[in-house]
Amino acid sequence: MLKIENKHTIEQYLTLLRNAPKIAIDHKKLTAAIAECNYRIKDNFNVAQLELRIASEGNYNDVSPDSLIDFLLDSGESEKTFKVRNVKSLSFDMTKVVKPLLERGVFPQILEPYISMRSFTSYRNFLSKLLENQSVSINSRSDGVFVRQYGYTVTQQENLRAYYKDIGVINIPKMFSNIITVPDTDKFIVWCDYPQADWRLAYNLFIRDSNNAKVMDSVEDAYMGAAMLVEKEDFDEEAFLQSRSDYKVYTLKTFYNSRDNKGIVTKLRNFFMSCPRYRKYYRDLKSLHKFKLPISCKSYFGYEQTLPDNQYEDGFISKGMNTPIQTMTSHVVIETVFGILERFYNLGYSKEDIDVYFVRHDEPIFIASKSILKDAWIFGDCSQIHIDGFSPIQLKFFFGYNYKVEDEHISQMVEYNCTSNKFRFHQYEDVGLDSSYSPTLSILSGYADVQVYQGVTYTAFHLEEGEIVRVYTVSSKTFNSALEEGIALLLEEFPMNYLYIENTFVSDMIKVDNTLIKLVTLYSMSDIDILTSYVADYAKKEGE
Structure with a gap:
């Protein structure tokens, strides 16, 4: 079991990634991937073109965005379908236009191969840039495989995500992930997956x-x-x-x-x-x-x-x-990377034996020497993530010489070592969730009114959809002063960072000590009636 705590900073994490080994790509598999993309582009173009000719009875032949827009307009689609915010001309945007059309069942025999053609064009362009990169070193492994080794720059993005420039490992198409390999056969790759994390x-x-x-x-x-x-x-x-x-x-x-x-x-x-x-x-x-x-x-x-x-x-x-969830996922990834490496380093291994290779989205990938296999039980130990107060999160490990291609022999060796060393697995007592956690600073919101009942002035609040109701007796006689006095009493009872109040007369943004208050003139008679009943009930209790 691997316990996740807040032990490492984003700066330490970025330093670790920046000092990781260069990423090795199999030259032969890279060229084969580009060739496969070209075949798929041609095949999908031919299918889309044939179906377009059939559907248009020979009137359309060009599988281009403008031609497809014209064809779809002639087929009864409205111009509104192709209008996208901040784009003046008609658009054939893949996400905002093409996929919604396909979801409606509009000419799937044309749009499906068109989408596939566009996807493989994008894949080919990305992979071709890798092949054309002149700054990489090309080496021959001991098994005769030529590998291209790519350096990179790692920067921080929002939600504690790491972004790889120069070689966008995140952008390598999943179906061609196997182009990533090891620099030599004495190493293997370990990749991880948090199911449904x-x-x-x-x-x-x-x-x-x-x-x-x-x-x-x-x-x-x-x-x-x-x-x-x-x-x-x-x-x-x-x-x-x-x-x-x-x-x-x-x-x-x-x-x-x-x-x-x-x-x-x-x-x-x-x-x-x-x-x-x-x-x-x-x-x-x-x-x-x-x-x-x-x-x-x-x-x-x-x-x-x-x-x-x-x-x-x-x-x-x-x-x-979205932000707290994505950032929490990044925290888990960061501490997982450090946690696994530290487990090995505490047994005397070094960066030469095991190191982070790269991180793709929320997937840590390690590169390891076969010398660590005698302590591969650590992977089994870390296959359950413990966070105090959370249901356990599983972490699955996979092993091979090429990314996403499992090697049965290494996997069996790891499994045997884990089975033989289960007595060494860590266990942690759960101390519970931090129930005080809130992503944003404290706020109360609702509406208020100042009312006079039997000669006494009251400021009444209906907050948090009625979960908090308060009526305060105030000495002020004008609406503004009575509202201000009531707010002061409210904040004594409920210290807040933000307070949003709708009312009948005042619109303003003010700061009172540590509280930013927004007053908005917005109300309904039903709101006033509810507050009137609160004031009446409060006054009766005061008089008893």
Whole structure:
């Protein structure tokens, strides 16, 4: 078991990555990948062109964006389909136009090969740049394989992500991952995978409680756990297996504030909103957006970033929901990399024996000498990630001479060593979740009014959708002064960083000690009626 704590800084992590070995690419496999792309481009072009000729009865022959737009317009599509924000001319944007057309079932016989053709064109262009790079060294391994060794620059991106310039390992197409290899045959590659990590971390940070944890911990598939929590007594495993792909697509999408209104999204949204921590954070983001300011957002392990002001509330909330999860995933990756290396280094191994090779998204990749295989049990020990208060997170390891190509012999040696050394695995006592964690600074929001009842002035507050109701007796007689006095009393009871108050007369932004207060003239008579009833009840209790 590997315990994740906040032990290393982003600067230490970047230094580790920058001092890692150069990335070796198999020259023969690289040239074969480019050739394969060219074949696929040609094949998909021919299919798309043939289907276009058939569908247009010979009127269209050119498989280009402009030609396809004209064909689709002639076939009854509206110009609105091809209008994209901030683009003056009609667009054939892959994400905003082509894929939505395909989802609607519009000429899939043309659009599917067109999309594939475009994808392989992009792959070929990327791989060709690798081949054309004149600054790389080319060496022959002991087995006669020619390898190209690429240097790189590592920089930090948002959410503690590392970005590789010069060789974009993140951008190497998955189907051609095997071009990455070892510089010589005395080394092998170790790559890792955290199954369903983002959803598991999101669940632990904002959804998990003592009741639903029993459900989630009872299943290996976190998406099945989500379905069981959403469907409750209506859950049917056979039906879930038919719709699992929907849960895989929409669980996190909905968590991040997707505006999709499909049935499964509505169910997920209703469930998330029934979870107190999620509902509170969602509501906080909704209120913070009204300040129209950049807002500090802190990860579970204390790393601070800024949520930029966004004119669209949904966009601001999505960013606010996404940031703590993506940053937490990065924390886990960073501490996993250091944790595994430190386990080996504590046994006397060095960087020559095992080192980080590179990190791709949330996937750590190591390069190791065969000398470490006698202590390969460390991989088994680290296959379960422990974070206090979280459901366990699995980490799967794979081994081979080429990235994403498992070597059966090495895998068997590791498995045997793990089985023989289970008595050496670490165990940790769970000390519980930090229940005080909130990504953003504290905020209360709601509406207020100043009312006079039987000659006494009161300031009343309806906050957090009625979860907090307060009425204060004040000495001030004017609305502004009474509201200000009431706010001061409220902040004595609830010290906050932000306070958003809708009311009948005052619009202003003021700072009182450590609290930024936004007052907005916005109310309804139903709000006033509710506050009137609060004041009446409070006055009666005072008079008893």
